[in-house]
Amino acid sequence: MNRILSSTSLLSNVSLPRQNKNKLTKALFYAIIVASIGSIQFGYHLSELNAPQQVLSCSEFDIPMEGYPYDRTWLGKRGYKQCIPLNDEQIGIVTSFFCIGGILGSYFATSFANIYGRKFSSLMNCTLNIVGSLIIFNSNTYKSLIIGRVLVGISCGALIVTIPLFIKEVAPNGWEGLLGSMTQICIRLGVLLTQGVALPLTDSYRWRWILFGSVLIAVLNLFMWFKVDESPKWLLAHGRVVDAKLSLCKLRGGTFDEAAQEVQKWQQQIESGNPLIEPTTTNSISGSNSLWKYLRDESNTKSRNVITVLLFGQQFCGINAIVLYGTKIISQLYPQHAIRINFFISMVNVLVTISVSLLIHSLSRKPLLMTSTILVSITAFIMGVAINYNKMNLLIVFSFIYMGVFTMGLNPLPFIIMREISRPQDMILAQRYGTICNWIGTFIVAYTFPIIHDILSGYVFIIFAVIACLISAFIWKMVPETKNRVASYNQIWADH
Incomplete structure (x- = not known):
């Protein structure tokens, strides 16, 4: 204990650059x-x-x-x-x-x-x-x-x-x-x-x-x-106050006293009843905060339906058919350069993801999501036609476009929207449910695509196009706009 107190005292007297x-x-x-x-x-x-x-x-x-x-x-x-x-x-x-x-x-x-x-x-x-x-x-x-x-x-x-x-x-x-x-x-x-x-x-x-x-x-x-x-927040939530201050001081710079002041504010937050770290819901199916109860709660029906459609639908539009089997798809028409083309498609994905990350929080959710989904439907349809009619150049061009338009909206927005349309007390459960839906959707596409593709060839992308078209209609009718809305759960869903 004396050693901890002495190290704390020593750190508080060290003059480091002013913390920002x-x-x-x-x-x-x-x-x-x-x-x-x-x-x-x-x-x-x-x-x-x-x-x-x-x-x-x-x-x-x-x-x-x-x-x-x-x-x-x-x-x-x-x-x-x-x-x-x-x-x-x-x-x-x-x-x-x-x-x-x-x-x-x-x-x-x-x-x-x-x-x-x-x-x-x-x-x-x-x-x-x-x-x-x-x-x-x-x-x-x-x-x-x-x-x-x-x-x-x-x-x-x-x-x-x-x-x-x-x-x-x-x-x-x-x-x-x-x-x-x-x-x-x-x-x-x-x-x-x-x-x-x-x-x-x-x-x-x-x-x-x-x-x-x-x-x-x-x-x-x-x-x-x-x-x-x-x-440092996890350390403080577990009662390790000195360790939290030391960790924060190292991460943020500044003096130990400045870190201690911020930790003190966190302590006040805990005392006021606001959790400092994301809480864990119980795993028991009969627990008051269980996933099973969330699925049975009729007051969550509208938000849960949107989460289900968006998180499953994101996968059923075919994105992981490209990520998991892109080389196989392209090699049908362009076997010598399929791996290289797939590499450049992935590069486009990275560049668009970075661009979207810088802009997405300033854009309205619903129009961007609808635009992305409609464009995904169009490009997937053209890709299917290109495969069926052996149009190599058309397939390559629209594979790039498909990846770009998917990444600009349908990729990130379902994960953002599922938190914003849920009640605050159900947000963690909603996120967990949405994540499971997304994993199951990925599993279904990953397992079935090689089999269906061998049977239907390019028609599988036309199926993706139809699904994306149906999802865009669902978004237009059922998904509320949530950007910058400070409203209760009932107010957000008042018109839907």
């Missing part, structure tokens, strides 16, 4: 970057099977009589097979089981992070990611691929929940919106990184190194976390 609460210090910038690498892991795993899919898998008819073909390089000498026998349904299962893990990880992530802390949770998630990635890298069988994908899915599902919590709690006033958008930007960067790594490595002998890239990212993130302090 709205300034991004080097320590805070580093912490945001480290946290955001978790989102890069998510994006990397989401798209890691896209490019190598056709060289990773092989039909049983391609296997010689003497057995499975083995890699003839250094890996082959250690028992790695050159390819793994997978049919279209199995490819869909391996790809989609990432979502099963994602549902589990995201559902329990807030509870785990609230108990053990944002930093420790992230360390555990990185560790699990390393284990799952190594299993995928070493896989010679269909079953081991599934196990690895589930593990990395749990890790990424948890990271994608924990990271925004950490960023929200350390962000200075005025920076919450911009820094909060780092999650989506870094997911797109992760997808782009996967496609970039795949450019030189997608062949029958080097495809495993694409999968090993996720191990390197997770190891880097793990060691970088050791230099980041725990969220």
Whole structure:
């Protein structure tokens, strides 16, 4: 105790540069970057099977009589097979089981992070990611691929929940919106990184190194976390007042006394009954704040219906058909350059995401969402026609346009709107429900697309176009405008 008091006294007498609460210090910038690498892991795993899919898998008819073909390089000498026998349904299962893990990880992530802390949770998630990635890298069988994908899915599902919590709690006033958008930007960067790594490595002998890239990212993130302090708000919420002041002082700069003053304001917030960190709802189906009760509560019907349509519909418009299977789609018409084209499509996705992140909070929600959805419908229809009539250039051009118009509205807005249309007391449950809907939608598309695409070819994109058209009509009739509206739940829904 004396040692803590003496260190506190010493820090309070140190003259550091005057604290600016709205300034991004080097320590805070580093912490945001480290946290955001978790989102890069998510994006990397989401798209890691896209490019190598056709060289990773092989039909049983391609296997010689003497057995499975083995890699003839250094890996082959250690028992790695050159390819793994997978049919279209199995490819869909391996790809989609990432979502099963994602549902589990995201559902329990807030509870785990609230108990053990944002930093420790992230360390555990990185560790699990390393284990799952190594299993995928070493896989010679269909079953081991599934196990690895589930593990990395749990890790990424948890990271994608924990990271925004950490960023929200350390962000200075005025920076919450911009820094909060780092999650989506870094997911797109992760997808782009996967496609970039795949450019030189997608062949029958080097495809495993694409999968090993996720191990390197997770190891880097793990060691970088050791230099980041725990969220000061989490520390204070758990009664660690001195640690909260020390953490805030390091993150924001300034003197220890200035950090102590801000922590004191947080304490007053707690005493007034306002939670400092995002609360955890109970997991019991009979609990007063349970997800089961949220689903049965008729007063939430309108907002819940909108959340269901937007979060499922976002996926049923076909975005992850491009993210997960873009190389396969383009290779039908342009096999020599499919990976390169897919890389540039991902680059457009990143650039549009960054642009939208800077503007989205100043734009009206409903018109932007409707515009994005209508344009997605038009471009998906044209892509379907291009595939059916072998119009290579048309497919490539509208693949770029499709990605851009989806990213400008239909990608980010459902996650923003689902909080704004919900009652304050139900906001956490609404967010959890919407996240589960989105994961299930991703699973359905990831599993069924290879099968349906082989049967219907380009007509599957015409189905996406019809769904997007129906969603735009639903938005026009059922979704209220929520930008800058300081109104009660009943007032927001008065006209709908």
